[in-house]
Structures are given as structure tokens and as C-alpha cells.
Amino acid sequence: MAVFYILLLFIIIAAIIAVETDNLLSSVICVGAIGFGGSLMFLFLRAPDIAITQIVVEVLGLIILIRATISRDRTFISGDREFFGVVVSVVIIFVILLAGMTVFQTLPKFGEPAFSNAPEAASQTYISEGMQKTGAANIVASVILDFRAYDTLGEATVLFTSIIGATVILRKKSKKLLENPDQ
Amino acid sequence: MEQKQQNSKTIQNEGTSNGVKGMTIIVKTISSWVKVLIFLFGIYIILFGHLTPGGGFAGGVILASSYVLLMLAFGRELAEENLSLPVASKLDCVGALLFAGVALCGLLFGTASFFWNFIHQKYLTGTEYEFNLVSAGTIPLSNIAIGLKVGASLFLVVLALSIFRPDTPNGQKE
Amino acid sequence: MLYALCFLLFMIGLYCAVVKKNMVKIVIGILVMEYAVNLFLIMLGYRSGGVAPIVDKSQMDLGTGQIAADFLSSSVDPLPQALVLTAIVISLGSLALMISLCIRTYEKYGTFDITQIRRLKG
Numbered sequence: 001m002a003v004f005y006i007l008l009l010f011i012i013i014a015a016i017i018a019v020e021t022d023n024l025l026s027s028v029i030c031v032g033a034i035g036f037g038g039s040l041m042f043l044f045l046r047a048p049d050i051a052i053t054q055i056v057v058e059v060l061g062l063i064i065l066i067r068a069t070i071s072r073d074r075t076f077i078s079g080d081r082e083f084f085g086v087v088v089s090v091v092i093i094f095v096i097l098l099a100g101m102t103v104f105q106t107l108p109k110f111g112e113p114a115f116s117n118a119p120e121a122a123s124q125t126y127i128s129e130g131m132q133k134t135g136a137a138n139i140v141a142s143v144i145l146d147f148r149a150y151d152t153l154g155e156a157t158v159l160f161t162s163i164i165g166a167t168v169i170l171r172k173k174s175k176k177l178l179e180n181p182d183q
Numbered sequence: 184m185e186q187k188q189q190n191s192k193t194i195q196n197e198g199t200s201n202g203v204k205g206m207t208i209i210v211k212t213i214s215s216w217v218k219v220l221i222f223l224f225g226i227y228i229i230l231f232g233h234l235t236p237g238g239g240f241a242g243g244v245i246l247a248s249s250y251v252l253l254m255l256a257f258g259r260e261l262a263e264e265n266l267s268l269p270v271a272s273k274l275d276c277v278g279a280l281l282f283a284g285v286a287l288c289g290l291l292f293g294t295a296s297f298f299w300n301f302i303h304q305k306y307l308t309g310t311e312y313e314f315n316l317v318s319a320g321t322i323p324l325s326n327i328a329i330g331l332k333v334g335a336s337l338f339l340v341v342l343a344l345s346i347f348r349p350d351t352p353n354g355q356k357e
Numbered sequence: 358m359l360y361a362l363c364f365l366l367f368m369i370g371l372y373c374a375v376v377k378k379n380m381v382k383i384v385i386g387i388l389v390m391e392y393a394v395n396l397f398l399i400m401l402g403y404r405s406g407g408v409a410p411i412v413d414k415s416q417m418d419l420g421t422g423q424i425a426a427d428f429l430s431s432s433v434d435p436l437p438q439a440l441v442l443t444a445i446v447i448s449l450g451s452l453a454l455m456i457s458l459c460i461r462t463y464e465k466y467g468t469f470d471i472t473q474i475r476r477l478k479g
Binding site for chain 1: 228232233234235236237238239240241244245247248251255272275279282283286318320321322325326329332333336337339340341343344345346347
């Protein structure tokens with residue numbers, strides 16, 4: 001259990017550095033450190049599919065973020081917003097944090113699964129009958145592609161739509177629009 | 184052929200560490216060996232997704248990152264000759280249609296529903312097919328379709344981000 | 358206590374997305390919030406001394422297809438892992454969309470500062 005505390009403290013320190021520093025490139029590198037710590041944490045939480053996916057997604061996300069910040073020369077912006085707004089936001093966030101900590105006392109302790117202790121829970125059915133009904137040895141793969149395939153179809157649709165949106169926004173202007181620039 | 188040689192000479196002379204023009208000769212040599220290994224590793228993770236950890240999503244992102252390595256090391260023009268923007272978007276659509284096609288095939292059988300694992304329930308059932316590569320019905324087919332779709336999408340968006348040439352704020356081209 | 362640290366990470370991301378003026382910092386704040394939520398969901402399904410949810414040949418009786426009882430009682434929950442797997446890839450797609458919006462806005466206004474964008478007219 002000590003390894004979870006050490007990794008979470010590493011992630012929180014990297015997040016604080018990423019939020020507070022002024023240099024954009026170093027905050028992007030700290031986001032990479034957060035992703036790497038998260039992937040190690042998934043490995044210790046016995047989720048190997050998620051660890052593989054998280055580390056390659058974090059590498060591609062770093063490349064996309066660096067592409068946005070590396071050739072822009074006017075990225076140093078000093079100061080925050082006006083003082084009263086900042087103080088109100090911090091007070092509200094602190095109140096939500098205290099309320100959340102009281103709520104978390106009611107959850108089961110860390111180490112006992114919150115949803116699968118009931119005898120007819122969905123997870124018990126997936127583990128005990130998954131191999132027989134689908135024939136896949138990886139139970140997570142049988143859950144996302146056979147028992148809950150609608151969620152995978154929804155995810156494919158969301159990914160498709162967001163990639164189309166990004167490609168359309170980054171289209172070059174045609175020659176006709178360049179002759180009458182829109183002011 | 185001579186055009187390509189001239190192109191690569193200008194890439195080599197342009198600069199050392201600019202992201203769009205390509206990198207030094209050490210990086211180019213090593214990455215031309217390593218990107219094939221990354222591609223093969225991505226295909227392995229997709230194909231064995233029902234037996235070992237991984238699956239379609241992780242394998243698809245690894246496939247995309249092998250092409251991104253090609254683009255970062257050799258410059259954008261060489262990567263566009265390899266897999267251009269219209270071809271990548273068509274591969275994306277083919278992956279999505281293949282996934283929907285595998286799902287619709289379940290409707291062809293009598294009392295079945297959408298997304299029914301028809302290969303495992305009707306044809307290849309029985310315990311001699313467990314723990315092999317050919318097992319678990321439509322799950323490997325879905326994995327291949329998802330891997331193709333995710334890989335083509337993510338390479339498409341990184342290529343579009345690097346094609347985008349910055350204009351000055353008054354709308355004129357640089 | 359571990360859940361509280363995860364919630365603190367979520368609040369750090371929320372603070373960054375609300376208070377900062379730089380557009381890329383706002384995107385980084387949203388990204389930190391997504392990491393925190395994925396981590397919390399996986400932590401909900403953890404069992405102490407558990408094993409990963411992958412069936413081995415020794416744990417299954419090939420004649421009847423029954424899974425061994427100790428695997429049933431000691432494996433971690435596979436359902437949150439299935440939900441988080443798609444969420445991670447979706448966060449990459451939405452990051453690409455947000456960054457393309459930031460780049461377009463920079464090309465039109467010349468700065469990443471959101472208070473400046475309100476005051477310029479076209």
C-alpha cells in the first residue's frame with residue numbers, strides 16, 4: 001500500500017508544478033510526468049490493459065500539445081485574473097473539497113470492491129460465465145466487445161466525430177477567400 | 184527517383200532539430216529500423232487481444248505512433264508520400280464500416296440480436312478451440328476493425344496539425 | 358485516504374481550468390481532471406491481494422467450463438476497467454479538438470490570452 005501513496009504524491013506534486021509554472025513547455029512536460037505516474041499506478045492496481053493504453057495515449061498527447069506551443073513566440077502571459085475572482089474561486093473549491101472528504105467516508109474501504117460484493121452483481125456474472133459464453137481468456141476484452149458492445153460503438157462514434165471536427169477546423173483557406181480577406 | 188534524392192538532400196541540409204524538416208542522420212538511421220518493430224508490435228497486440236492484455240484500442244494507438252515517428256524523423260513530405268491525407272481518412276471509414284458490418288451480421292440469424300457473437304455460439308463452439316488464436320468468435324474481427332479505425336484517426340489528426348501553415352494575424356500567408 | 362488524494366488531484370485541475378488566463382493552461386487543467394477521474398474509477402474496483410482479470414489454463418476445468426473458485430474470489434473487478442479503456446482514448450480525441458481550436462484562435466488574434474480576445478473586434 002505504501003507504493004500507492006508514493007505514486008499519488010508524485011502525481012500531485014507534478015500537477016501543482018504544471019499548474020503554477022509560467023513557462024508553457026515545462027508545464028507540458030509535467031503533464032507527461034502525470035501520465036507516466038498514472039500508468040505505473042494502473043500497473044500496480046492490476047489493470048494491464050489500461051496501463052498499456054495510458055502510456056501510449058500520453059505520448060501522443062504530448063506530441064500534440066508540444067506542436068501547439070513550440071513555435072508560438074508570444075506565450076508568456078503574466079498574472080492571473082482580477083484578485084476578487086481568484087479569492088472567491090479558491091474559497092468555493094476549498095468548500096467542495098471538504099464536503100467531498102466527508103462523502104468519501106461513506107464509501108467502502110480501499111481494497112474491498114464497491115460494486116461486486118453482492119452475489120448477483122454484474123461483475124460476478126462476467127467473471128464466472130465469461131469464458132464459457134464468449135471463449136475469450138481476457139475478460140476485459142469480452143466485456144467491451146461482447147457483453148457491452150454498444151458502449152464500444154458509442155466510443156467509436158465519439159472518436160470519429162471529434163477527429164472530423166479537428167480536421168475541418170484545421171483546413172487551409174481556399175484561394176478565392178484569400179483574395180477578399182474577411183475583416 | 185531523382186526527385187526523391189533531391190528532396191532528401193534538401194531535407195538533410197535544412198537544419199538539425201526543426202520538427203517539420205527532419206532530423207539528423209543518427210535519428211534517421213535508428214528510426215528507420217525501429218518503426219518497423221513498433222508496427223509489428225502494434226499488430227501483435229491487436230491480434231492477440233482476446234488472450235493477453237491489450238486489445239484494439241492500445242494496438243491502434245501504437246500503429247498510429249509508428250507513423251508519427253516516421254513523420255517526426257523524416258519530415259512531413261516523406262510521411263505524406265507514404266500515407267497521404269485522403270488515404271488515411273478512407274482507411275478510417277473502412278474500419279468503422281467493418282465494425283458496423285460485423286455487428287449487423289448477427290441480425291441474419293433467426294432469433295439473434297445486434298452484436299451477437301454468432302461464430303462462437305453456432306459454428307466454432309466446443310472446448311477444443313479455447314486458448315488458441317482462432318477462438319472467441321467475432322472478438323478478433325472486432326479488434327482488427329477497432330485497431331484500424333483508431334490508428335488511422337489519430338495519424339490523420341497529427342498530420343492535419345502539422346500541415347497547417349501559420350498565417351499572420353491579418354490573414355496573409357507567410 | 359487514497360480517495361481523498363485523488364479528489365485533491367481533481368480539484369487542482371478544476372482550479373487551473375477556472376482561474377488561469379492562458380488558453381493552453383485551461384486545456385491542461387481539463388486534461389488533469391480527466392486523469393483524476395480515470396484513476397478514481399480504477400481504484401474503486403481494486404481488491405487487496407487480487408490478480409488481473411485474465412484466465413489462465415490452470416484455472417479452468419476444460420471438461421465442464423467451470424472457473425476455479427479461488428479465481429472468482431480473488432480477481433479484481435473487470436467492469437470499471439472496461440469503461441475506463443474507452444474513456445482514455447476519447448480524452449485523446451477531445452484533446453486534439455481543443456488544441457486545434459487554440460491554434461486557430463492564435464492565428465486570428467495573435468495571443469493566447471483570453472481577456473485580450475474579448476476586447477479585440479475582428
